[in-house]
Amino acid sequence: MFDLIALDADDTLWHNENAYYLARERFRSLMEKYQVNGSVDACADHLEVANLDVYGYGVMSFVLSLIEAGLELTGGEMRGEDVRELLDLGKAMLGAEVTLYQTTEEVVSRLSDAYTLMVITKGDLLHQRNKVLRSGLGDYFGYVEELSHKRPKDYAEILKRHAVEPHRFLMVGNSMRSDILPVVEIGGWAIHVPSEKIWAHEAAELPDHLQERVFQAESLGEVPGLIEKLEESLISNL
Ligand SMILES: [Mg+2]
Incomplete structure (x- = not known):
């Protein structure tokens, strides 16, 4: 048939999804040391979906969206070391068992x-x-x-x-x-x-x-x- x-x-x-949950948790804690404009989750949620048409689905799109959300939430103040951590997080997701x-x-x-x-x-x-x-x-x-x-x-x-x-x-x-x-x-x-x-x-x-x-x-x-x-x-x- x-x-x-x-x-x-x-x-x-x-x-699969669990790795994204953990990465979002890490992102929330990275944002704790900044004065953020608005809700961390709402900003990240919005950019993840808005960027699908630009980057498509997957880890790279997700990480770029978190970096963009970080810059937006902190008014451009997010530090290089935090951008680095998000990039490393993405690489770990891509290389995970x-x-x-x-x-x-x-x-x-x-x-x-x-x-x-x-x-x-x-x-x-x-x-x-x-x-x-x-x-x-x-x-x-x-x-x-x-x-x-x-x-x-x-x-x-x-x-x-x-x-x-x-x-x-x-x-x-x-x-x-x-x-x-x-x-x-x-x-x-x-x-x-x-x-x-x-x-x-x-x-x-x-x-x-x-x-x-x-x-x-x-x-x-x-x-x-x-x-x-x-x-x-x-x-x-x-
Ligand atoms: Mg599926």
Whole structure:
């Protein structure tokens, strides 16, 4: 039934968001020694989202946004040593070990026995590529797609390139906005596996008419069983 199953990477196959939380905590404490104009979190939140169109997603965009927020909050008074600390924080995030979820390897191994698998991720190209390499999961995936955005047209373009019809495509991911909604909007299927932490920007409302194409899993470990059931029900409805 499915010709292609794709999985998101960050906070679907491995931990990711926690590093951003810790970096934001560090940024808040760096700002404590300054007289800041306005709310530290509101300023950083605003710039992170506003800069997506300029830098795209990922660690580098995040760090540049924190430096910009620091300069704005302190009226240009942020010290060089604090800029340096933010840059070092970014480098540490880019070089960090990839920590898989407990069931990740078992799940992708099981799925790869029956399906062609693809990773579809967004962020810094080099970083995402390195994470797939470091994860040790590369052999399970037939394809890796690194995108700067995950919009309906980005998924449609991938499916066209791989000659896969949308109704024979299933995407698994933690972000309603990036992994689920754009896929079902173009006629695909999706399994939403919510992560413990998620950036508020990744939330989205699923319209009623698309709900029948989206299935909920509590954890990645449930995904293979859910796909089997979905296959059975789709075949019996043919
Ligand atoms: Mg994700």
